[in-house]
Amino acid sequence: MVAWSEIDTVMFDMDGTLLDLHFDNFFWLKLVPEHFSKQHGVSEKQALAHIQSKSAEVHGTLDWYSIDYWQAELKLDIPRLKCQITDKIRLRPGAEQLLKALVAEGKQVLLVTNAHPISLQLKMQHIRIEKYFERLISSHQLKKAKENDGFWESLKQLFSYDPTRTALFDDNLNVLRQAHREGIAHLRAIKQPDSQQPSLPVAEFPQVEDFGLIAPDTC
Numbered sequence: 001m002v003a004w005s006e007i008d009t010v011m012f013d014m015d016g017t018l019l020d021l022h023f024d025n026f027f028w029l030k031l032v033p034e035h036f037s038k039q040h041g042v043s044e045k046q047a048l049a050h051i052q053s054k055s056a057e058v059h060g061t062l063d064w065y066s067i068d069y070w071q072a073e074l075k076l077d078i079p080r081l082k083c084q085i086t087d088k089i090r091l092r093p094g095a096e097q098l099l100k101a102l103v104a105e106g107k108q109v110l111l112v113t114n115a116h117p118i119s120l121q122l123k124m125q126h127i128r129i130e131k132y133f134e135r136l137i138s139s140h141q142l143k144k145a146k147e148n149d150g151f152w153e154s155l156k157q158l159f160s161y162d163p164t165r166t167a168l169f170d171d172n173l174n175v176l177r178q179a180h181r182e183g184i185a186h187l188r189a190i191k192q193p194d195s196q197q198p199s200l201p202v203a204e205f206p207q208v209e210d211f212g213l214i215a216p217d218t219c
């Protein structure tokens with residue numbers, strides 16, 4: 001359970017938290033290798049290996065999340081490819097129910113994502129949840145990824161908040177660890193970020209499965 005009475009601000013990650021990570025996994029593990037293979041005349045297996053080795057070089061940095069970086073590296077039109085699979089942009093269980101209940105309770109609700117602004121915009125066009133947030137923040141605005149030192153302190157430049165009365169939901173453990181180091185008090189991980197993959201092993205943060213089950217009772 002979450003101690004909602006001790007919380008004023010609720011921050012949500014987007015991919016793998018509010019939204020099914022299947023979109024992103026399918027995109028990077030299937031669609032991009034398929035197109036890279038066609039464009040560069042290599043096998044899909046070689047294409048995937050190339051993308052994964054490039055990915056390992058920038059893991060945990062803002063480049064890893066940057067459409068500009070991947071367009072330059074792979075010479076592919078990344079936004080156009082994303083538009084081909086918009087049917088895979090889906091909410092995780094109970095996400096909208098929780099957002100609605102938090103707004104009704106008068107909480108400050110924020111989306112704080114590492115997604116590039118173009119990806120953020122694409123996803124918000126296809127699932128209509130923008131209305132629930134006080135702010136939509138892409139870490140690209142602060143030129144730091146959420147798992148980088150000082151991100152949560154820098155975030156106060158964009159939105160003033162009290163970490164001791166803030167909750168953060170995120171499927172990335174490195175992000176939660178960084179938020180913990182910077183004093184965010186209520187931290188929750190996600191049990192099954194990708195609906196097509198098995199649940200994640202238990203980690204140091206409590207995991208949420210269905211957001212509807214933790215929503216404050218508004219009746």
Ligand SMILES: [Mg+2]
Pocket residue numbers: 013014015016017170171172
């Ligand atoms: Mg995520």
